[in-house]
Amino acid sequence: MKKALQLQSISTWLPTASKPVIISGPCSAETEDQMIATAKQIAATGKVHALRAGIWKPRTRPGQYEGAGEEGLKWLIQAKKETKLPVTTEVANAAHVEACLKAGVDILWVGARTTVNPFSVQEIADALKGVDIPVMVKNPVNPDLELWIGALERLNKAGITKLAAIHRGFSAFEKGPFRNAPMWDMGIELKTRIPELDIICDPSHIAGNRELIALISQKALDLDMVGLMIESHINPDAAWSDAKQQVTPAALSKIIDGLVVRTPSSDNKTFKDTLSILREQIDQLDDEIMQKLSQRMKISEKIGQYKKENNVTILQVNRWEEIVETRINLGKAMGLNPEFTNELLKLIHHESIQVQTKIMNKVEERV
Structure with missing residues (x-):
């Protein structure tokens, strides 16, 4: 250290x-x-x-x-x-x-x-x-x-x-x-x-x-x-x-x-109480997001295994383009910035490919 x-x-x-x-x-x-x-x-x-x-x-x-x-x-x-x-x-x-x-x-x-x-x-x-x-x-x-x-x-x-x-x-x-x-x-x-x-x-x-x-x-x-x-x-x-x-x-x-100087914290009790409640809500939502991402990657593992058994490539461009288009439109409807949604999808897709790659290239143990 x-x-x-x-x-x-x-x-x-x-x-x-x-x-x-x-x-x-x-x-x-x-x-x-x-x-x-x-x-x-x-x-x-x-x-x-x-x-x-x-x-x-x-x-x-x-x-x-x-x-x-x-x-x-x-x-x-x-x-x-x-x-x-x-x-x-x-x-x-x-x-x-x-x-x-x-x-x-x-x-x-x-x-x-x-x-x-x-x-x-x-x-x-x-x-x-x-x-x-x-x-x-x-x-x-x-x-x-x-x-x-x-x-x-x-x-x-x-x-x-x-x-x-x-x-x-x-x-x-x-x-x-x-x-x-x-x-x-x-x-x-x-x-x-x-x-x-x-x-x-x-x-x-x-x-x-x-x-x-x-x-x-x-x-x-x-x-x-x-x-x-x-x-x-x-x-x-x-x-x-x-x-x-x-x-x-x-x-x-x-x-x-013209600059507004803000402080990193406040002694105002109402502010602290309200902020604490909002942060608890974010913590709960983050837990749910992590759980959903874990579930998504487990499904990616199953997809990788299924592709391997059927000798299919990991990447299907048409499927990826469909995901990007539909999810960005969905995100816009929910008030999310399209650039943010696009970058998030790229990260998730990259990890999904990594998960499937491990499955596809895994050497089966022989008894």
């Missing part, structure tokens, strides 16, 4: 922050004037707890703006001095870590392209041994929960206890409405595995479009994530990187004002 992570919550390293914790700033520090002006406008909202800016930018293809480098650290630290806000930036190797520590950066984050590589994460962890600095870890670009947890474990093993995760969505071959698929289940599973871990959402990178940031931000808070990292720029359309997903400081303020 793996040892639990030794963690300190964000409230210990951003003591003035309240939920939601807001981290904001430009995607990239482009010039000193742009960095300082953006930082001042963000600080003037009174709603942001830390400034962010990319100093080194890992770009997909060469020729794109790759960051100001160490010169940009000077601008970031000057923004810190003028706003009195702590600052954070992304590091991808030991040299970045050393430069940030020397400059006086308050919080580091490990980017999605780095999290995917255990060698790079270990290099960063080794560079941070004996250093008491908060580190945030973005999810890897691909939906691999073990890589995400592994990065957190490597840093924790190096002595970093001020750890948080950043949920920024996952790359997918098929592009949908978002730049990166949210895959909220990944964040939920991470919180389930490490309950003491604070998770921040990066709606800018999930959205890829400033119009969707408010929607994603609210969803993240409703899933009990503690904060948001939102990219903000004084002139987003002229930004040198990720222009479409950045908002002005004024727009940022409106987004924050």
Whole structure:
């Protein structure tokens, strides 16, 4: 059994922050004037707890703006001095870590392209041994929960206890409405595995479009994530990187004002009593569902045996198409989302095939 992570919550390293914790700033520090002006406008909202800016930018293809480098650290630290806000930036190797520590950066984050590589994460962890600095870890670009947890474990093993995760969505071959698929289940599973871990959402990178940031931000808070990292720029359309997903400081303020912050529990007795009754009903229904699924699989076993005796293939496409069509229509009539019904049917069908496969390939014992 793996040892639990030794963690300190964000409230210990951003003591003035309240939920939601807001981290904001430009995607990239482009010039000193742009960095300082953006930082001042963000600080003037009174709603942001830390400034962010990319100093080194890992770009997909060469020729794109790759960051100001160490010169940009000077601008970031000057923004810190003028706003009195702590600052954070992304590091991808030991040299970045050393430069940030020397400059006086308050919080580091490990980017999605780095999290995917255990060698790079270990290099960063080794560079941070004996250093008491908060580190945030973005999810890897691909939906691999073990890589995400592994990065957190490597840093924790190096002595970093001020750890948080950043949920920024996952790359997918098929592009949908978002730049990166949210895959909220990944964040939920991470919180389930490490309950003491604070998770921040990066709606800018999930959205890829400033119009969707408010929607994603609210969803993240409703899933009990503690904060948001939102990219903000004084002139987003002229930004040198990720222009479409950045908002002005004024727009940022409106987004924050529009958020509804809910609590994971309530002291209201009526609420607790009602919730308890409803949960008991769900528990009972779940028991019934499990019983029905068990009965269904037992019938699948009988079907598999019958097919075997008659030398018939496991899969009959026409039958499967009939099931999908009739069950989805039935589900719609009952108020169920067709996509949910379709995914549920796929899972049940997959398990049914597995059950029948065992029957079909079972070698009969001979006396």
